[in-house]
Amino acid sequence: MQFIENRTFDELAIGDSAELTRTLRKEDIELFAILSGDVNPAHVDEDFAKSDIFHKVIAHGMWGGALISAVLGTELPGPGTIYVDQSLHFRRPVGLGDTVVVRVTVRSKDIATKQVVLDCACLNQASEILIEGEARVVAPTQKVRRPRAMLPEVHIHERGARYQQLIDATRELEPMLTAVVHPCDELSLAGAIEAMRQRLIVPVLVGPEHKIRAAAAQAGLVLDGVQLIDVPHSHAAAERAVALARNGNVQALMKGALHTDELMGTVVDAASGLRTERRISHVFALDVPTYPKPLFITDAAINIYPTLAEKRDIVQNAIDLVHALGNPQPKVAILSAVETVNPKITSTVEAAALCKMLDRGQINGAILDGPLAFDNAISKAAAGSKRLVSAVAGDADILVVPDLESGNMLAKQLIYLAGADAAGIVLGARVPIVLTSRSDGVLARLASSALALLFAHHRSSVSR
Numbered sequence: 001m002q003f004i005e006n007r008t009f010d011e012l013a014i015g016d017s018a019e020l021t022r023t024l025r026k027e028d029i030e031l032f033a034i035l036s037g038d039v040n041p042a043h044v045d046e047d048f049a050k051s052d053i054f055h056k057v058i059a060h061g062m063w064g065g066a067l068i069s070a071v072l073g074t075e076l077p078g079p080g081t082i083y084v085d086q087s088l089h090f091r092r093p094v095g096l097g098d099t100v101v102v103r104v105t106v107r108s109k110d111i112a113t114k115q116v117v118l119d120c121a122c123l124n125q126a127s128e129i130l131i132e133g134e135a136r137v138v139a140p141t142q143k144v145r146r147p148r149a150m151l152p153e154v155h156i157h158e159r160g161a162r163y164q165q166l167i168d169a170t171r172e173l174e175p176m177l178t179a180v181v182h183p184c185d186e187l188s189l190a191g192a193i194e195a196m197r198q199r200l201i202v203p204v205l206v207g208p209e210h211k212i213r214a215a216a217a218q219a220g221l222v223l224d225g226v227q228l229i230d231v232p233h234s235h236a237a238a239e240r241a242v243a244l245a246r247n248g249n250v251q252a253l254m255k256g257a258l259h260t261d262e263l264m265g266t267v268v269d270a271a272s273g274l275r276t277e278r279r280i281s282h283v284f285a286l287d288v289p290t291y292p293k294p295l296f297i298t299d300a301a302i303n304i305y306p307t308l309a310e311k312r313d314i315v316q317n318a319i320d321l322v323h324a325l326g327n328p329q330p331k332v333a334i335l336s337a338v339e340t341v342n343p344k345i346t347s348t349v350e351a352a353a354l355c356k357m358l359d360r361g362q363i364n365g366a367i368l369d370g371p372l373a374f375d376n377a378i379s380k381a382a383a384g385s386k387r388l389v390s391a392v393a394g395d396a397d398i399l400v401v402p403d404l405e406s407g408n409m410l411a412k413q414l415i416y417l418a419g420a421d422a423a424g425i426v427l428g429a430r431v432p433i434v435l436t437s438r439s440d441g442v443l444a445r446l447a448s449s450a451l452a453l454l455f456a457h458h459r460s461s462v463s464r
Helices: 026-036 046-051 061-074 161-168 186-197 209-219 234-246 260-267 308-324 346-359 374-378 380-385 404-416 442-463
Strands: 003-005 017-023 082-090 099-110 115-123 129-138 145-147 176-181 201-207 227-230 252-255 281-287 295-298 331-335 367-372 398-400 421-427
Touching: 017 061, 026 061, 061 082, 061 099, 061 115, 061 129, 082 115, 099 129, 161 281, 161 421, 161 442, 176 186, 176 234, 176 442, 186 201, 186 209, 186 252, 186 442, 201 209, 201 234, 201 252, 209 227, 234 252, 234 260, 252 260, 252 442, 281 308, 281 404, 281 442, 295 308, 295 404, 308 331, 308 346, 308 398, 308 421, 308 442, 331 346, 331 374, 346 367, 367 374, 374 380, 374 398, 404 421, 421 442
Parallel strands: 176 201, 176 252, 201 227, 295 398, 331 367, 331 398
Antiparallel strands: 003 145, 017 099, 082 129, 099 115, 115 129, 281 295, 281 421
16 A cells, blocks of 8 residues: 655755656646636647647646645645745646646745745756746644555547547548438427538438427428428338439438338338348447447347357348448457357357458458456456456447347447437448437437448459
8 A cells, every 4th residue: 555644844854855757748738727727729739739839739827836836835845835925937838748847845944833844846858947836834843644646537529530530530521411301390400400510411302291290390490402202100211212222323321200110111022122232230330438439339229139250140130331431450349248159158159150250251350259258348357357368358338239139228328428429320121321319419320320331342353
């Protein structure tokens, strides 16, 4: 156990000093901005900072002041110290990546008041003075030695940043002609229109015209120039949209305000649907604040209890999607409850079989490992504790779940307990299908549209 210990007034001598070293990170600036409310663009806006006097992002001046306070409160004199006065002179800015040495030195002591004056300085890696001044404190008279507090781990997550990267990746691509199925509420219609504004889709609105126009009026949306196909109800909207895709009149489908089963029942119809030789499956694209990269989960929405052969297609669909996003060799974790093959747990046997399918060329373009428990798939520490030797464990891009029940619970736990954002897409049909929840916001719909556009472009470029 680490301890924090002070130096009492009687223990202090003129010339005593203490210091700490800290390297400025982007996260430090963001945390200080969050705590202080100081969002001066010199600190948090890289484009503005380049045009400012220092031509770079710099730390808040009081970030260095806070470090001086940390030395006084934890090292010299330490716990029990009472701040009386502090003067600071700011000589140079602290930039990202600068290593700052913070030093305090006892200059004088007043026996009557137990006050101590300390010289304070912050220096960079070139020994240039950044901040200098003096502090006056009341030094403690009683010895204090306590266990050092363990602070919580803080993750800075810019919500929507990864999804914005997806959208940005489509800027050079032509938008897809997309049938939007029954967009008869504000949210689904707004998502489609915003996807149009972002040049992700060219929408064809399929549904009861009076309901669509009522939703547009309620949301303050203008539908001038947007193609609208009037049908009497949601089931007819699904049938017309699927027919448009089957005949090559649209390049994608987007779910509106209707139930998933209603749309997908029409999609998988053997006679008039959009089936191919590949099993149709759903992929969640999750932006999890505590995970360092996008995380894909499949299948948590369509296939209830997939067979081994169906899981092969589910895995390949997800791999193909991640290829379209620029990752040529994704790491795929086949999940189960344990990381060893147990004949009594069918999912472990099928996980092992899927890995062998990769060896035999039945699955292509990825690194597979399984069975893996969830913790081993996403945590290097957990994998290390089990002594797993694996290129996938602790670094998975794709999680393949045993069945819809476990997958749906896993995805929703990440969304509602871990603060993940979720986009979704259906693959394996003739066209990609943007399949979002009715509760999903506009950002999730935009990200799902971006996934569909990037996938469709990749598929067409590969087939050429």
